[in-house]
Amino acid sequence: MQYARHLRLIDMIARTGSIRRAADRLGIASSALNRRVQEFEREMGARLFERRPRGVRLTAAGEIVIAHIRSTLSDLEQAKSMVDSLQGVRRGTIRIAAIEALANGFLPEAIAEFLSDHQQIEFKTTIMGREDVVRAVIEFDADIGVVFNPGRDPMFKHVLEIEQALFALMSNRHPLARREQVRLADCAEYPLALPDRSLGGRLLLEEFLASKALMLRPSLEANSFELMREYVRRSEAICFQIGIGTLSAASAGCRAVPVADRGLPKRKLVVGTLRDRVLPVASAMFLEAICARLAGTARNSQALAKA
CATH class of the missing domain: 1.10.10.10 (Winged helix-like DNA-binding domain superfamily/Winged helix DNA-binding domain)
Structure with a gap:
């Protein structure tokens, strides 16, 4: 056209x-x-x-x-998707914006499973900070956003909210790795790798530490969980991650241990879309699939945290 x-x-x-x-x-x-x-x-x-x-x-x-242009292009994409659906053809491009916690394990597995049944679909996935995820959805850069503890924006519709606990991630050889639970004071005795403020685990820590007489001094601060995971795997350091980000810990030679401090806040992982937007058929299908998968993952994570 x-x-x-x-x-x-x-x-x-x-x-x-x-x-x-x-x-x-x-x-x-x-x-x-x-x-x-x-x-x-x-x-x-x-x-x-x-x-x-x-x-x-x-x-x-x-x-x-430009707001009208992006809305119009989105509507055209939706119309094309509906026509394809009438013809029995499952084509289209699904655009995802997500935080890094989903990049190791959860999101690749969800995409691979979806593509096994819908081989003509294409994915465009961008890993970014939590504020950028919401912006990408609102500006039509992404159909679906998955973000931890987003700020309230009336244009970002929360389709699913999953509560996330905090875990300490460490090498399988770490002295604390055999414990069922740990406290932050236990972790503070070892080298720490802390996420920067663009990542979800840091927000939980700062909210809790603000009311406690406990200081966590990192030997490493980074905006990449992949980097921190490699650091703790090779040392006696500990880093912190929300539950969804610990799914592939075992395969990476690490152990995720629930942090059991009383009063430690929990926040939510949110799957969201642009309010009042009708998603293309392929994106709507994946939205349903990812919400079902997240709900199942959350139940498993909660069981681990309570074990």
Whole structure:
């Protein structure tokens, strides 16, 4: 559709903040893309982009138009998905934005299982911080967002909420690995790897420590659980992770032990979509599948935490 193509051109410029970078990604000349933008602006009767020395920025009119463009492109995708469904063809692209805790184990397994039954589906998955997950869903960059303890945003609809406990992750050889539960004071006697504030486990720790006379001084602070997991696997260090992120601990040579401090807060892992948006058929199917899988995982995690 030529109209849809024009809308995607404008959307790409808004996302890259540069006509030249957008043209490079689209494989067209920047002068040709600039002419199309100018034609579109004349049709709209307003400038959509403020030209700056190092790129472009949306004007107030541009902000209004880009919201309409993204909604329109989403509606077109939904219509195409429905037509495919009528024809018995399960095609489409599912776009997921998720926190890193799901990257090891849960999300790859969920995607692999789904694709085994729907081989014509494609996934585009982005791992990002919790605030970015919500933003990606609201700005139509993702159909589904999975995030820990998100801030309240009226446009982000909570489809499923799963309470998450905190676990201490350590090497199988660690002196505390044989325990059924540990306390933070026990862990503080060993080197610690703490997630930075973009990751969920750090939020739980800080809420609890704010009311206690206990200091946790990390030997490593990182925004990557993969890095922290490798560090603890190779040493006597301990890191902390919410339940969903511990599913592949055993295969990585680690043990996840529930943290049993009284008063330790629990927060929720949330699966969300854009409010009032009708998802494409493939995305709606995966949303149902991932919610069912998460509910089952949560029951297993809660049983482990209470063991």
